[in-house]
Amino acid sequence: MRFKIILFILFTGLTLINFRGSAQTISTDNISKVKVDQLSDQQILAIWAKFEASGLSEDAAMKMLIDRGLDPTEADKFKKRLSEVQAGGKGKSDATVSIKKPELKVGRDTTPVVSPKPVIKPSKIYGSDFFSNPNLKFEPNLRLATPKGYVLGPDDEVVVLLNGLNETSVTAKISPDGNLKIPNAGLVYLNGYTIEQATNLIKQKMQKVYPALASGQTKLTVNLGSVRSIRVTVIGEAMQPGTYTLSSLSTLFNALYLSGGPAPGGSLRNIEVIRGNRVIKTVDFYTFLQRGVLEGNVSLQDQDVIRIPVYTKRVAIDGQVKRPGLYELKNAETLSDLITYTGGFSDLAYRDIAKVTQITNKERSVKDIPADLFDRFVLRNADSVYFGAVLSRFANRVVIEGAVYRPGTFELTPNTTLKSLIAKADGLRDDASLNQGYIKRISPNLDKLMIPFDLSKLLSGSNDIPLLREDSVMIFSVQDLKDESSITMGGFVRMPGNFTYRKGMTVGDAVAMAGGFTNDAASHRLEISRLVKNTSDVVSNQLLTIITVNLDSALSSSAGDLPLEPLDYLYVPRLVNYRTLGSVRIRGEVLFPGDYPVQRRDETGNEFIIRAGGITPVGSLANAKIYRNGTRVDIDLTGQDKRQVKSSMIFMAGDSVYIPRETPFVEVVGAVNNPQLLNYVSRSFKYYTNAAGGTKENARLKGAYVQYANGTNQPVKHFLFFRNYPTVTPGSKIVVPEKTFKLKLGVGEISAITSAIGALVTLIAILVK
Numbered sequence: 001m002r003f004k005i006i007l008f009i010l011f012t013g014l015t016l017i018n019f020r021g022s023a024q025t026i027s028t029d030n031i032s033k034v035k036v037d038q039l040s041d042q043q044i045l046a047i048w049a050k051f052e053a054s055g056l057s058e059d060a061a062m063k064m065l066i067d068r069g070l071d072p073t074e075a076d077k078f079k080k081r082l083s084e085v086q087a088g089g090k091g092k093s094d095a096t097v098s099i100k101k102p103e104l105k106v107g108r109d110t111t112p113v114v115s116p117k118p119v120i121k122p123s124k125i126y127g128s129d130f131f132s133n134p135n136l137k138f139e140p141n142l143r144l145a146t147p148k149g150y151v152l153g154p155d156d157e158v159v160v161l162l163n164g165l166n167e168t169s170v171t172a173k174i175s176p177d178g179n180l181k182i183p184n185a186g187l188v189y190l191n192g193y194t195i196e197q198a199t200n201l202i203k204q205k206m207q208k209v210y211p212a213l214a215s216g217q218t219k220l221t222v223n224l225g226s227v228r229s230i231r232v233t234v235i236g237e238a239m240q241p242g243t244y245t246l247s248s249l250s251t252l253f254n255a256l257y258l259s260g261g262p263a264p265g266g267s268l269r270n271i272e273v274i275r276g277n278r279v280i281k282t283v284d285f286y287t288f289l290q291r292g293v294l295e296g297n298v299s300l301q302d303q304d305v306i307r308i309p310v311y312t313k314r315v316a317i318d319g320q321v322k323r324p325g326l327y328e329l330k331n332a333e334t335l336s337d338l339i340t341y342t343g344g345f346s347d348l349a350y351r352d353i354a355k356v357t358q359i360t361n362k363e364r365s366v367k368d369i370p371a372d373l374f375d376r377f378v379l380r381n382a383d384s385v386y387f388g389a390v391l392s393r394f395a396n397r398v399v400i401e402g403a404v405y406r407p408g409t410f411e412l413t414p415n416t417t418l419k420s421l422i423a424k425a426d427g428l429r430d431d432a433s434l435n436q437g438y439i440k441r442i443s444p445n446l447d448k449l450m451i452p453f454d455l456s457k458l459l460s461g462s463n464d465i466p467l468l469r470e471d472s473v474m475i476f477s478v479q480d481l482k483d484e485s486s487i488t489m490g491g492f493v494r495m496p497g498n499f500t501y502r503k504g505m506t507v508g509d510a511v512a513m514a515g516g517f518t519n520d521a522a523s524h525r526l527e528i529s530r531l532v533k534n535t536s537d538v539v540s541n542q543l544l545t546i547i548t549v550n551l552d553s554a555l556s557s558s559a560g561d562l563p564l565e566p567l568d569y570l571y572v573p574r575l576v577n578y579r580t581l582g583s584v585r586i587r588g589e590v591l592f593p594g595d596y597p598v599q600r601r602d603e604t605g606n607e608f609i610i611r612a613g614g615i616t617p618v619g620s621l622a623n624a625k626i627y628r629n630g631t632r633v634d635i636d637l638t639g640q641d642k643r644q645v646k647s648s649m650i651f652m653a654g655d656s657v658y659i660p661r662e663t664p665f666v667e668v669v670g671a672v673n674n675p676q677l678l679n680y681v682s683r684s685f686k687y688y689t690n691a692a693g694g695t696k697e698n699a700r701l702k703g704a705y706v707q708y709a710n711g712t713n714q715p716v717k718h719f720l721f722f723r724n725y726p727t728v729t730p731g732s733k734i735v736v737p738e739k740t741f742k743l744k745l746g747v748g749e750i751s752a753i754t755s756a757i758g759a760l761v762t763l764i765a766i767l768v769k
Contacts, residue, residue, distance in 0.1 A: 036077040041085045048082055125314075125326045126341065127268050127289050131239070131261025150224060152190045152198055153248070153302065154178060157225030160202055164218040166210045171225055184209045198222055232300050234259040236308035237266030251297045252283060255306055267311040269328050273298055274305040286328075290341065315379045317342055319387040320349030329379060336375040338385065348389045357384040398467050400425050402475035403432035418465040419458055421473060428455070433476040439465065440472040485566030489514040492521035492572045501566045507549055508560030510570055517553050520578045524550045528562075529569040582653020586612040589619025589659040604649045605637050605657065620662040623709035623731060627656045632711050660709060663731035668692040670736035671699035685716070685725035688734055698739045707733040 036044075051061040058079070065075050152158070158180055160170040174180050178191025185206045190198045199222040203213055212218035227248045232255050234241050239260030246255060252273055262268055268285040283296030311328050315338060318324045322343035329338060335354060345351055354369040359382050369377050379385070396412040398421060405426035410416075418439070422428060432455065439451040455475070457463045467473075485501040487510060494515030507526065517523050528547040534540050549559045564570075581598040591613025605626065615621050622640075626633045635649055651657075665677045666688050673693030682688075685706065689695060701723070705715040709731030717724040728734065 155228035159223045159225045161221040165212040166218040230302035232304050234306045237263045266308040272307040313381040315383040317385040320346040335377045350388045350390050355386040398471045400473040403429040403477040431477045488569045490571045492518045505564045507562045508555045522573045522575045527571045585656035589616040619659045625658045667733040671696045671738045680730040683727045700739045704736045
């Protein structure tokens with residue numbers, strides 16, 4: 001056993017060392033379990049060194065990390081940490097150093113500097129989300145009728161239909177040299193011609209074979225079958241510049257969508273379409289975004305070039321406009337044009353002044369632009385415009401509260417007075433106090449004033465007060481100036497509680513309001529506790545007066561007419577003997593088990609057994625188990641214990657009794673060789689332990705005990721070298737416990753453990769270094 005303990009200590013130490021070594025080793029194989037924030041700079045560089053040794057680029061390394069289970073968010077963090085470490089920035093080392101920055105203290109004479117409100121925020125570029133919307137499919141429509149202005153070229157499939165006197169159809173592609181071969185008519189050169197022009201050329205060629213075309217008896221129709229592919233190049237500040245293969249029906253907007261639109265530095269206002277080394281169209285995408293007009297959506301041709309230049313002027317607008325963000329402006333466009341692009345002002349905008357922040361050669365500057373200059377003020381690149389909100393104050397508001405029919409906010413006109421305001425509020429309520437009211441007012445120097453007035457004089461036509469902006473009028477109610485009194489009804493009534501006191505209320509009224517008496521109420525002893533109204537300044541000993549009233553349940557006696565006073569407390573006690581005492585639970589070997597109510601306060605256990613029909617022939621009264629509140633009570637129901645007084649045999653409500661069966665066996669358990677049930681033949685403790693095969697080597701006879709059938713226990717007693725064994729009765733249980741193990745190490749074992757721990761400490765110190 002001792003050898004096993006030593007091995008366990010060694011195994012635990014080696015496991016800790018192995019865990020420490022594995023925690024410090026991070027490879028690309030277990031990178032999926034690593035949190036980047038928990039890595040040091042050295043670990044970041046070690047992982048990257050393995051990728052460099054494999055010849056992987058940064059993008060390929062990031063892709064490999066994600067493929068091996070690293071979360072994409074953690075991959076972005078790894079890339080950012082790697083850039084910081086390689087650039088010599090602040091990373092995360094193995095040791096954490098806490099540096100406390102010095103605090104700057106500001107004296108009383110320091111003027112606080114408040115930053116101007118219109119500061120450029122990281123706003124969204126207007127129009128950029130049009131090209132990044134995944135739900136938008138900006139693709140050419142290939143199922144529309146052939147446009148008459150469509151220019152034919154090599155690989156276009158042309159369908160020629162003849163209807164009328166002659167019925168035939170020809171489907172052929174234009175050859176690379178621009179010719180369309182028509183059976184029996186020959187070759188027709190169509191490269192560079194529109195569909196309308198090609199129809200005339202084909203008609204002239206086929207009139208020689210089909211003369212009815214000239215007379216109109218045969219009709220000729222030329223349609224486009226399958227369209228050819230064209231190659232268009234997107235250059236400049238595009239999200240994905242390059243060469244794209246498109247349908248010949250594609251337009252400028254189709255190509256822009258495929259390329260992802262302009263990059264953050266690209267222009268949306270000056271997109272150029274270059275054909276044959278010259279600019280054939282300069283497109284302003286704002287025309288489409290603002291009005292939905294496809295004015296510059298030109299059809300593309302093979303080898304066209306789309307150039308997205310760098311923006312020239314971009315300004316930010318924020319605050320109370322409908323669509324804040326970054327907007328690109330042309331050179332001649334004004335602040336008024338910028339407001340139009342944002343969709344106009346919001347509902348709470350203050351429109352008289354625009355706050356414009358500009359960047360000069362050395363610093364920033366702020367300009368206040370009035371509304372009459374909006375259409376003439378030309379913004380500069382990197383300007384920031386801000387529109388604030390209107391003030392949260394009222395120019396012409398007065399408020400009236402209290403005892404009027406329509407309290408609230410009203411308009412302040414030049415002739416508004418206190419009397420006219422009360423008339424606007426539909427007059428005074430019936431409970432209005434005519435003696436007291438006041439006006440809350442803020443003076444021009446911001447002092448808070450209270451102006452009292454007398455309503456009775458005001459209604460008589462005198463002392464009317466002109467009102468000012470933000471005046472608040474308060475009219476008191478008579479009820480507001482009075483303390484509402486109550487009485488309290490408690491005890492054995494149907495609905496006890498507090499009730500509003502009304503003058504003239506009697507005791508009978510209070511009982512009736514409480515729903516009357518309950519069945520067990522002692523109505524003849526209703527007690528009233530009344531406060532003594534003592535106005536003296538001397539501390540009094542008696543504070544309450546007690547009044548006892550004798551009422552009947554019908555409240556017909558004259559005592560119910562006793563008047564009450566405010567704050568009276570009425571209490572109805574319960575009848576002394578009109579209640580149940582509870583019950584006793586009888587179970588086990590009785591004739592009629594059940595729950596029996598307690599009929600007398602001194603009822604004993606034997607009387608309850610008699611009420612339950614007595615003991616069955618197999619029941620054991622001597623082994624009866626009595627419990628009170630879950631705890632066993634030692635009561636002898638046989639009467640053989642002369643030390644037990646009669647009062648101790650009285651049962652209480654909630655007690656429970658269990659009468660077990662008479663058992664002619666003795667059970668022996670614990671540290672014996674053959675635990676078993678034995679027939680009761682002797683009162684000797686040793687007889688039964690020997691009959692169970694004797695005690696084991698690890699048996700502790702000192703702690704053995706006998707558990708009797710009634711729940712009591714009797715241990716083996718010791719005096720010097722002698723043992724006194726308890727008497728065994730039928731139904732008993734003999735329990736022999738085992739000895740508890742105590743670890744005792746000798747000098748050799750302690751020396752071996754000390755040497756092992758010293759070796760572990762030395763090994764850990766070497767690994768740490």
